[in-house]
Amino acid sequence: MPGPITDFTKGYEIQNKLHTLIPGGSHTYSKGEDQFPRRSPQVMSHADGAYCWDVDGNKFLDWAMGNRVIILGHNYPAVNEAVKKQIDLGINFTRPGILEYELAEYLVDLFPVAEMVKFGKNGSDVTTAAIKLARAFTGRDYVAMCSDHPFFSIHDWFIASTPMNAGIPEEHRKYSLGFRYNDIEGLQRLFDEHPGKIAAIILEPVKNEEPKDDYLQKLRDLCTKEGAILIFDEMISGLRFDLRGAHHLWKVYPDLATYGKCISNGFSFSLLAGRRDIMELGGLHHDKPRTFLLSQTHSSETVGLAAAMATLKECERVDISKHTWGIGKKLVDGVRALAKEEGVENFVRIIGFDCNPQILCTTENGVYYPELHTSFHEEMISWGVLIPWITITYSHGDRELDMTFDALRHGMRKVRRALESGDVNSSFEGEAVKPVFRKFNR
Ligand SMILES: Cc1ncc(COP(=O)(O)O)c(C=O)c1O
Incomplete structure (x- = not known):
């Protein structure tokens, strides 16, 4: 040395x-x-x-x-080569690109949690989209997030709950509730204090602590009982614990899951995956009020998509x-x-x-x-x-x-x-x- x-x-x-x-x-x-x-x-x-x-x-x-x-x-060769090849085929089109279809189909086949998928560029895009969907689906406003997990989004629904919340109207704070990991009774109390009002429960399925006493399954059952949408944020745990997400290791499936960070080996791409009946609220084929799920100029920019496809295939291979x-x-x-x-x-x-x-x-x-x-x-x-x-x-x-x-x-x-x-x-x-x-x- x-x-x-x-x-x-x-x-x-x-x-x-x-x-x-x-x-x-x-x-x-x-x-x-x-x-x-x-x-x-x-x-x-x-x-x-x-x-x-x-x-x-x-x-x-x-x-x-x-x-x-x-x-x-x-600079992993299999990813960089896929990206370089894609650049020569065009990086942003006027209608959906064929790679959008291919990647979506691949993900729906690969991830049990994914009945439908929606792409973003950052983790915050998809956690915020998940919260919006949960609110639209349940007609409720409150969100409960795990206080032992440090970060879910740059957007107001999350930043309002931190000490660094200058610039965010006070009323945002009231909709953000906290609960502790592994404390199922504490979460039940939160539901009891806000009956019929909590739209979503968001957490990383695992962080540093082991889920104790069948916590993840109990969480799943409690959300189903209370009619709240369970969101697992797999930004850090996805791929590392298991290619399909940490929840797949414990065999407990959320309603919605969010992936980002390493899923495209450093290129900008993120993924919201989940139940068809919830995801479809962001679509064109229903008669309910329209939900502005995710719609970004760069969501389907092909470099990130090519990187995600190459990364996931290589991660599967190795x-x-x-x-x-x-x-x-x-x-x-x-x-x-x-x-x-x-x-x-x-x-x-x-x-x-x-x-x-x-x-x-x-x-x-x-x-x-x-x-x-x-x-x-x-x-x-x-x-x-x-x-x-x-x-x-x-x-x-x-x-x-x-x-x-x-x-x-x-x-x-x-x-x-x-x-x-x-x-x-x-x-x-x-x-x-x-x-x-x-x-x-x-
Ligand atoms: C668990 C978790 N969720 C969401 C995010 C937000 O992702 P991004 O910074 O890509 O918006 C992060 C970022 O650190 C994160 O660690």
Whole structure:
């Protein structure tokens, strides 16, 4: 392994200029400077396979993969070739393209949840479309969302419920209710408090916690009993837990499911899939009030469609979830063993499912410790491993695991030194990472 990476000079210069041009200095809050240690790559130049490079020429093993948008690897040949071929066939037509038909038919065959499908470009397009459909179908206004899951949409129905809700009329907030994962009685209470008023229940089918005591099936049954639409957001869990969605592993099927992020290996595409009787409200062949489901200039732009088709077919061919679970298990076991060896197992933890784990620095009793986490991540970065979160792709193999374990030893030793010094805050440069959803910047 080469020596520590210390030079981010050009990145700092461009980052400063970015803030004068773009609010937040980036187009995604989770890519902003408040989400990373000061000593980290500021601006990226390119990426390939499991690696990425910054504008200072530093090379990193990339566990972040954008916002988890890659499943096969950066520049994956089968996807890029399909995209290049499609560009020469035209990228946006005046009537539906043949690829729209082919992809829709493929998805309806592949995904048990999909009686019909509708395409978007971002995850928020399809979660918002799912909420609108649920409201139109049930004639109800309230939406209950899992408070243990951090993000469902950039749109007002969700952002109204966060502390970062400036610019959203107060009344939006009243329709957004929260419930806890694995708490079926709590959800029943919510239905009892708002009888006949809750249109939709939205959650990720699984995040970091195991569904306990048949939770997913009980949730399914409760929604059916109460006449609410069950929406599983498979943006992160889709493909990784199971190609068809995590719910398919547990054999509990929602009314509507939403997919995005890695489904097209980084190209812009998202998918709403679900029950025909609900989805058809957005169609032309019924006598009910018309529902403006999704209609975007770029929804059927063919590059995203070609990328999705190629990604899904390749993921089917290589049995992607077998890979994500396998590499993830080695990573999880390795992190736990190393943390024990370095005597920091109560401070550097790896949580979640093997196919989608998360490393967290915590206090001794398990509470997230942002300062310690920043210090740890700063050290990982200096040893060439970018790991703000973990995205396992088909390009991550044993070589990448070995690199990660080497860096982890440094990261864990730094954690131990920082704790022993009694001054964790001085163990890294700049400020600790902050939550995106906060009321004020400082
Ligand atoms: C679970 C989940 N749902 C929805 C979204 C929104 O997706 P997008 O950013 O593509 O609009 C995200 C994005 O991070 C997400 O993590």
